[in-house]
Amino acid sequence: AQKITQTQPGMFVQEKEAVTLDCTYDTSDQSYGLFWYKQPSSGEMIFLIYQGSYDEQNATEGRYSLNFQKARKSANLVISASQLGDSAMYFCAMRELTNFGNEKLTFGTGTRLTIIP
Amino acid sequence: EPEVTQTPSHQVTQMGQEVILRCVPISNHLYFYWYRQILGQKVEFLVSFYNNEISEKSEIFDDQFSVERPDGSNFTLKIRSTKLEDSAMYFCASSEVRGPRDEQYFGPGTRLTVT
Numbered sequence: 458a459q460k461i462t463q464t465q466p467g468m469f470v471q472e473k474e475a476v477t478l479d480c481t482y483d484t485s486d487q488s489y490g491l492f493w494y495k496q497p498s499s500g501e502m503i504f505l506i507y508q509g510s511y512d513e514q515n516a517t518e519g520r521y522s523l524n525f526q527k528a529r530k531s532a533n534l535v536i537s538a539s540q541l542g543d544s545a546m547y548f549c550a551m552r553e554l555t556n557f558g559n560e561k562l563t564f565g566t567g568t569r570l571t572i573i574p
Numbered sequence: 575e576p577e578v579t580q581t582p583s584h585q586v587t588q589m590g591q592e593v594i595l596r597c598v599p600i601s602n603h604l605y606f607y608w609y610r611q612i613l614g615q616k617v618e619f620l621v622s623f624y625n626n627e628i629s630e631k632s633e634i635f636d637d638q639f640s641v642e643r644p645d646g647s648n649f650t651l652k653i654r655s656t657k658l659e660d661s662a663m664y665f666c667a668s669s670e671v672r673g674p675r676d677e678q679y680f681g682p683g684t685r686l687t688v689t
Contacts, residue, residue, distance in 0.1 A: 492677070500663055502617070502680035548617060559630035561607070562667075562678060564617040 460484065461549050461565035469571050470539050477524070478534040478568045480549030486510075490552035491532040492562065493523065497545040505547075508532055544572045576600045578681035580666050586687045587656055595651045595684045597666030606649045607667040607678060608641065610634065617665065623649065656688045
């Protein structure tokens with residue numbers, strides 16, 4: 458079963474507009490973490506933002522904010538005032554416990570964001 | 575700012591050959607991971623490593639794969655006899671702690687091409 462669902466395979470957004478990238482997750486854990494990573498065409502994975510399941514406030518990091526709706530199990534990434542350099546693949550990921558009590562990140566399929574000048 | 579490094583950035587090998595992908599995690603980190611991303615697909619967990627032993631591995635991580643921390647700084651992934659389907663980007667990651675805020679820092683990746 459899909460643990461992380463990103464329903465937008467691709468998005469085109471005008472420069473300077475805000476953009477929301479959707480992410481829903483499925484877990485029965487009470488304690489979990491949600492991450493967003495950016496992957497530019499060069500291939501590296503760049504950490505953007507983290508939200509813990511017990512965090513009461515939505516996480517923010519500069520132009521990035523996370524719209525965390527726990528009851529709906531969604532953790533959407535909001536990028537304000539988009540820039541051309543924001544064009545990249547974006548992955549939502551969840552830290553989950555394995556059956557042996559270890560931890561791993563489970564990733565969604567990603568959203569390719571293209572910023573139009 | 576400390577970072578995870580990986581070498582080589584790109585490796586081309588022939589089917590059946592052994593490859594070793596190298597990673598230098600951040601120095602005070604204790605937990606190490608390998609992930610794989612087949613071109614155009616999502617990132618998949620391969621293995622986690624702590625205290626000089628594998629703590630978890632996925633079904634992808636079969637007997638052809640092994641990991642090692644040969645010294646205090648390097649963390650390697652070995653593929654014993656590469657197959658065409660091993661062609662992918664391999665990411666090493668490390669984290670300082672394990673818990674709700676265990677941000678995993680990713681290296682830049684090694685692109686493995688098996689011909």
